[in-house]
Amino acid sequence: MSPIAADSGTEPSPKAKKPKKRRPWTYYNIIIHRYLGYLFLGITVVYAISGLAVNHIEDWNPNYIVEKHHITMSKPADPANLSEAEGKQLFEQLQVKEVYNPSNVFYPDESTIEILISESEKIRVDTGNWRAEHESTRRRPVLRLFNALHLNETKKAWTFYADAYAIALLLIAITGLFMKKGKKGIFGEAGLWTLAGMVIPVILILMYSP
Amino acid sequence: MKKFLLSAAALLLMVQAPAISAEKLFGQRPTLPGVVRMNELLEHPDKYLNKDIKVEGIATDVCPKRGCWMKVSGKDRKGTLMVKVQDGEMVFPMSARGKNIILQGKLTKSVMPRHDVIELEQARAEKAGRKFDPSTIKGDRVMYMFKPTGVLIQG
Numbered sequence: 001m002s003p004i005a006a007d008s009g010t011e012p013s014p015k016a017k018k019p020k021k022r023r024p025w026t027y028y029n030i031i032i033h034r035y036l037g038y039l040f041l042g043i044t045v046v047y048a049i050s051g052l053a054v055n056h057i058e059d060w061n062p063n064y065i066v067e068k069h070h071i072t073m074s075k076p077a078d079p080a081n082l083s084e085a086e087g088k089q090l091f092e093q094l095q096v097k098e099v100y101n102p103s104n105v106f107y108p109d110e111s112t113i114e115i116l117i118s119e120s121e122k123i124r125v126d127t128g129n130w131r132a133e134h135e136s137t138r139r140r141p142v143l144r145l146f147n148a149l150h151l152n153e154t155k156k157a158w159t160f161y162a163d164a165y166a167i168a169l170l171l172i173a174i175t176g177l178f179m180k181k182g183k184k185g186i187f188g189e190a191g192l193w194t195l196a197g198m199v200i201p202v203i204l205i206l207m208y209s210p
Numbered sequence: 211m212k213k214f215l216l217s218a219a220a221l222l223l224m225v226q227a228p229a230i231s232a233e234k235l236f237g238q239r240p241t242l243p244g245v246v247r248m249n250e251l252l253e254h255p256d257k258y259l260n261k262d263i264k265v266e267g268i269a270t271d272v273c274p275k276r277g278c279w280m281k282v283s284g285k286d287r288k289g290t291l292m293v294k295v296q297d298g299e300m301v302f303p304m305s306a307r308g309k310n311i312i313l314q315g316k317l318t319k320s321v322m323p324r325h326d327v328i329e330l331e332q333a334r335a336e337k338a339g340r341k342f343d344p345s346t347i348k349g350d351r352v353m354y355m356f357k358p359t360g361v362l363i364q365g
Contacts, residue, residue, distance in 0.1 A: 061275050064304060104308065106270050106283050108290035114270055116308045122271075129340040137274065137304055153277075153301045 026178065033175035036168045043149075043165055050150035053143055063144045064137045069094070073125065073132045082113060090115075094123065094134040236300035238360040240264050240314035248284025252291065255317055255354045264314045265356070267291065269306040269363070277301035280361075282311050293356045306363045315358035322351040 053062035071093050076086045087100045096117060104116040113125040125132045148154060152162055180190040242264040251258055251265055267282040270290060280293045280302045293313060295302075322330070328344045335342035 057275055063277075064274055066274055103287075106268075106287045106290070108270060108281060108283060116270060119305045119307050119309070122307065126338050126340065128335075129338065131338060131340070139304075148301075151298060151301065 029175045029178050033172055033179060036172050036175075040165055040168050040172075043161075046146045047150050047165075050143070050146040054147060054150065062140070062147055064139055066135060066137050068133055068135045070131055070133050073130050075130050079113075079127055080107060082115075087115065090123065090125075090132060094132065096121070096123070096134065232365065234303070234306075234363040236302070236361040236363075237358060238314070240312050240360045240362055242314055245312075248282070248291065249286055249289070251317065252284065252289040255319070258317050259319055260316050262314070262316060262359075264312065265291065266310065266312050269302075269309055269311050272302045272304050272306050274304060277303060280306060280311070282313065282356075291356050292354070293358055293361070295358065300358070300361060302361070302363075310364040312362040312364065313356060313358045314360045315356055318355050318357055320353050320355065322353055324348075324350050327351045 050062075056062070073090055073093065076082050082090075082102075082105050084100065084102050087102060087105065091098070091100050098117045098121070100115075106114045106116070108114055111127050113127060115123040115125075117123065120138060121134075121136045123132055123134050149158065152158055177186050177190070177194065180186060180188070182188065184190075186194070242262065244264065245266050246258060246263045248265060248267045251263075265282070267284050268287075269280050270283050271281040273279045276297050278295055278297050278299075278301070281290045282293055283290050324347055327347050327350070331347060332342050332344070
């Protein structure tokens with residue numbers, strides 16, 4: 001007779017479930033951190049790349065590639081009313097392939113003539129020195145879309161997704177605090193790294209707070 | 211789980227879809243019944259100061275970096291109305307140029323001191339490669355700006 005049979009008097013049933021082992025909270029912490037990280041990895045890349053691009057908006061245009069070239073045109077007979085022949089001549093000089101349309105000539109102020117060629121092309125003439133600037137713009141293929149998402153230009157449903165992402169980022173940050181194993185955990189080296197990251201933002205907040 | 215993720219993505223796209231239509235609306239849809247003619251507004255701006263009005267015109271220029279301003283002209287193509295929003299409040303696309311625009315909002319007035327006008331024109335002249343004579347600026351510059359609550363870009 002086996003020792004078990006001797007204790008209980010019966011053999012344990014093979015179908016009997018083992019009592020569930022209670023998992024530590026750190027297990028769920030890791031699960032939340034890991035899967036939110038996976039789920040929002042794509043959008044994190046979008047926000048990071050767009051963030052870099054938009055941070056330097058003073059130095060470059062993160063949305064459009066703008067190309068300009070200049071010529072000096074001859075003064076028209078009537079500066080307040082560019083004739084069709086003069087307009088066509090300007091198009092030729094600037095090597096514009098589109099057809100000249102007189103109804104697309106605007107006089108926004110006394111010193112400027114603007115000719116809209118298409119939604120991505122225009123000519124601006126400074127009537128002070130008759131310098132004509134031909135400007136053509138084209139969208140940056142991927143970055144323009146990244147920026148539109150980052151800055152929530154589309155609004156609507158994206159607002160909800162962006163809100164969910166913001167909450168997920170908070171959860172990733174909070175759960176990240178407790179990822180360090182060991183006796184000290186966040187109260188050791190991990191805490192020092194966390195505090196170090198807060199120093200500059202806190203100084204700036206104090207400097208700019210009213 | 212896979213089904214849930216796919217359904218969530220499809221739902222997001224469906225709700226987002228109206229944003230990709232030919233007509234683009236920024237802010238609230240302009241609903242005022244009457245339209246103030248652009249010429250009238252540019253010729254008599256003080257008459258319409260700080261009143262809620264609706265205006266129609268053609269966009270001639272758009273802020274290329276932030277989409278935070280737009281210049282709109284009337285049918286006679288003379289003069290221009292500066293439409294300005296806070297960064298990010300509305301982001302006007304470059305593709306608005308040449309399109310018909312319906313605006314609703316208020317016209318505001320501000321005065322730029324002479325020394326600031328001189329600085330601005332000096333910088334503009336340098337950029338344009340021409341000489342600038344500060345004595346041509348006689349005094350402060352009055353500026354009118356349209357602050358929209360709604361902008362509809364058509365076509």
